[in-house]
Amino acid sequence: MLELRDVTFSYDQKPILKDFSLTLADGEILAVMGPSGCGKSTLLSLCAGLLRPQKGFVISSFDRISFVFQEPRLLPWLTVRENLAAVLKKTDGIEEIITDALDSVELSDCKNLYPEELSGGMKSRVSLARALIFDGDLFLFDEPFAALDEELRKRIGAEMRRHLKEKGAAAIFVTHQLSDAEMMADRILYLPSTNT
Numbered sequence: 001m002l003e004l005r006d007v008t009f010s011y012d013q014k015p016i017l018k019d020f021s022l023t024l025a026d027g028e029i030l031a032v033m034g035p036s037g038c039g040k041s042t043l044l045s046l047c048a049g050l051l052r053p054q055k056g057f058v059i060s061s062f063d064r065i066s067f068v069f070q071e072p073r074l075l076p077w078l079t080v081r082e083n084l085a086a087v088l089k090k091t092d093g094i095e096e097i098i099t100d101a102l103d104s105v106e107l108s109d110c111k112n113l114y115p116e117e118l119s120g121g122m123k124s125r126v127s128l129a130r131a132l133i134f135d136g137d138l139f140l141f142d143e144p145f146a147a148l149d150e151e152l153r154k155r156i157g158a159e160m161r162r163h164l165k166e167k168g169a170a171a172i173f174v175t176h177q178l179s180d181a182e183m184m185a186d187r188i189l190y191l192p193s194t195n196t
Contacts, residue, residue: 001026002047002138002170007056009042016042019056022189026061026137029164029171031181034191040174041070043191044140047172062170066136068144072123074115080126081111087134101129104159106152121147128156132163139164139171145180157183 002024009017016039024030024047032040045051046058048067074083084098102108105125115123124147131139144160145153161184164171173184181188 001061003057003059004043004046004053005057005059007046007053007058009039009046009051009053017046021056024138024170024172026170027165027168028187029161029173029185031173031175031185031188032191033175033178033181033188035193038191038193040191041142044142044172044174047138048140060138062138064134064136065138065140066131066134067140068127068131068142070142070146072115072120072127074123074126074130076115079112079114080107080118083115083126084130084133087130089135097133101133102126104132104163105129105156119147121149121152124148125156128160132160137169139169141171141173143174143176145175145177150179153177153180154183160184 004020004022007017007020008015032043034040042051046053048065075086078086081098084101085094088094088097099108102111105128107122107125107129110118110122118126124144128144145157148156157180175181
């Protein structure tokens with residue numbers, strides 16, 4: 001379980017989240033929506049422990065967090081296959097795991113390419129594949145479908161939801177698209193603008 005209790009966080013005296021509370025149950029997929037600047041990415045960073053609240057508490061029973069950032073963070077000196085292998089602890093069956101992961105994001109032919117040889121959308125899909133094969137119990141996704149067309153979003157979103165539910169993992173999924181939120185999530189949270 002993850003709980004944010006009366007959390008406040010500001011940048012340069014500008015409140016982003018104020019007295020914010022949230023509970024995420026084990027195995028629950030939560031979509032977070034709202035206008036730009038309302039605190040969606042900040043919320044993910046607080047949940048991951050990358051930021052600390054200036055007031056309030058973040059309490060988590062999750063200890064293996066997988067985070068997909070808005071910008072793909074692939075290691076440029078490694079191939080696609082090596083980027084995926086880097087998050088796997090076990091070595092048994094590694095090739096099958098990587099092949100299945102790349103199949104799930106429709107990149108089965110890109111195993112030996114380097115990040116510089118991929119388009120922006122392809123890099124995003126490699127980041128998703130890498131996140132999903134990590135043995136996480138909490139997955140944080142910051143607009144993972146932003147660079148994908150609608151049909152690809154539907155196919156990969158359905159695969160992601162199936163994978164998360166099979167693992168019994170919890171997830172927070174930030175998106176601007178209501179259709180993505182409805183497809184992926186058990187529950188949708190809307191963050192209002194901090195300017196109001």
